[in-house]
Amino acid sequence: MERKYFGTDGVRGVAGEPPLTPEFVLRLGQAAGAYFRSQARRPVVLLGKDTRQSSDLLEAALAAGLMSQGVRVEHLGVLPTPGVAYLTRTLGATAGVMISASHNPYQDNGIKFFSATGEKLPDEAEAEIESLLSREFKTDGIGTVSDFREAERMYLDFLASKGSNLEGLKIVLDTANGATYRLAHRLFQRLGAEVFVMFNTPDGRNINQGCGSTHPEFLRQQVVEMGFDLGAAFDGDGDRVILVDRYGREFHGDHILYLNALVRREPGVVGTLMSNMGLEVKLREAGIHFYRSAVGDRYVYEKLKASSLTLGGEQSGHVIFLEHAPTGDGLLTALLTLAAMRQSGRDLAEWYEALPMYPQLLKNVRVQDKHRLMQHPELHQAVQEAERVLQGQGRVNVRPSGTEPLVRVMVEGPAELIEAVSSTLVATVERLDSLS
CATH class of the missing domain: 3.30.310.50 (Alpha-D-phosphohexomutase, C-terminal domain)
Structure with a gap:
């Protein structure tokens, strides 16, 4: 069934304009609630958001729709998208929802659903929810709502368990005034790094504005001027990361895949149609198969599953380590890449030079x-x-x-x-x- 509202990354648009009006989002919540009621006798949906000024409005409308169909809603508050996916799986919820437009400007927003396993909701499920939008809804049970106050702690503990000792490293962090603004510096400090954090004062309108993984220019400058070892820039919802070496050079997704593939001795790696040809050539020289998927983390994930591989991603810094999580996670990617870097005995600058890129x-x-x-x-x-x-x-x-x-x-x-x-x-x- 062809989907009208769901794209490759949920329902997206300008907040307040169709389809992201409160009225439509209420109906979307009702349709999703009816669908989840058909999947579970007492459905529980976890609901997270980023720092956009419109996220509260959409959150309230969606929660009302879900509750009108007897769904219990647990608010996670501001949390990175992969945190919502992790908690959905870990807590055994029926589904998770993230309200965010990722790296887009603050005017945009979106609604992304996760299944009980923490994976993006299958196409068939999204199509079924869309088909339910044409129904005339009546209140079908009255759900409840509460705040799950352990969300940040649980997600932070999970990430820290995947990291390594970072003592001696000086790192500049750019949290894009987004969903990682409360977590990133706590995580890296907990693992022993010396941290300087910037763009961590969200006001609802400054998310991704001249900062974050799509605008790492100021981060590059600060790493060099402050004499730090490296930098890390996340996007608005925290599922991407771009690293910067000590010379201020951008260490993007292709570099991240190359470093991890060689150190982890991966048999194969999944990139996309946009991955640089230089990555393909260097992996081939190392005896590592390279596969290309369509652009979009959904397609990278599908190719990983089909090829029985665990490492794949995009130049944007959206990287999937499938043995750890079913979705890209900027914080996790940074930790695992720094662990692999230290294991190799080479810093980011040396790894940057080891991968010549085609123009x-x-x-x-x-x-x-x-x-x-x-x-x-x-x-x-x-x-x-x-x-x-x-x-x-x-x-x-x-x-x-x-x-x-x-x-x-x-x-x-x-x-x-x-x-x-x-x-x-x-x-x-x-x-x-x-x-x-």
């Missing part, structure tokens, strides 16, 4: 209808022409964003070719969009 350009083009544009035959012809120009020395990937009205144009290959090829493709996308 890659990524441009985002805002469009009116990304799905219709992607079907246009002239765009397909332009991609084929771009690949012909690269003559087998690179890659082209043009795809719609999973969460925003954007078409992403990625060109990888020789530096002297990719700028012209990228500009031609962007111009084609803009021209075709103007005709729609």
Whole structure:
């Protein structure tokens, strides 16, 4: 069944505008509540959120809808997305819900459901919830609501149990004024690191604003100026991390996969269509198979399961260590990567230099209808022409964003070719969009 509201990462949009109006979210809560009632006699749903000013409103509407169908709601408060997934599984809840739009600006928000195992709700379940939206709901039992006050402590204990001794390391942390703002510095200090934390004063509107994993520029500067060993920048909901070496160079998801794959001696690694060709080549040299999935952590996870592998991720820093968690976790990724780094006896700077990257350009083009544009035959012809120009020395990937009205144009290959090829493709996308 085709889904109208659920995308690759839950229901997303601008808060207060369709579909994220209080009225719709109330109905979504009713539909989800009815679905969970069909799965469990006494359903319990854990509800977490990030620091956006709209999260409280959406949380209240969703909780009301769930309770009207007899669901018991446990509020987790502000907590990273992977924390919600972990607690859902650990506490044996029927489902978990995270209210967040991840790395997007504060105006956006979203609602993401997790199954009882802490995995993203299957497509069939999301489709079933959507089908229930057309029903006329009546109150079907009256649920209760309470605050689960042990959420932070339990999640922090879990993370600390996965980390190693960090004594002697000086780390700058950028929490993006988001969901990790209370946890990150406590976690790294607990493991012995000397910590300087910034962007940890959320006001509801400054989440991801010039900071976090999508804007690590100030972090890079601070690591160098303060003489720290490294930096870590998380995104708004805490499921991604970008590291920075002592020279201020960005140590992104491809570097993280390479370091962990070699130290952990992984038989194979899952990346995406956007993963740099340099990673594929270096892993092949090390005798490690490299698999590509579609872009999106959901598809990385599915490929890991299908290939019986445990390590995969995206350049964005959304990395999955499947033996520890079924979803990406920025804090966990940072801890495991630093543990592997120390085990190797090499610092991030040395690992950065060990993975030469192919030149890659990524441009985002805002469009009116990304799905219709992607079907246009002239765009397909332009991609084929771009690949012909690269003559087998690179890659082209043009795809719609999973969460925003954007078409992403990625060109990888020789530096002297990719700028012209990228500009031609962007111009084609803009021209075709103007005709729609």
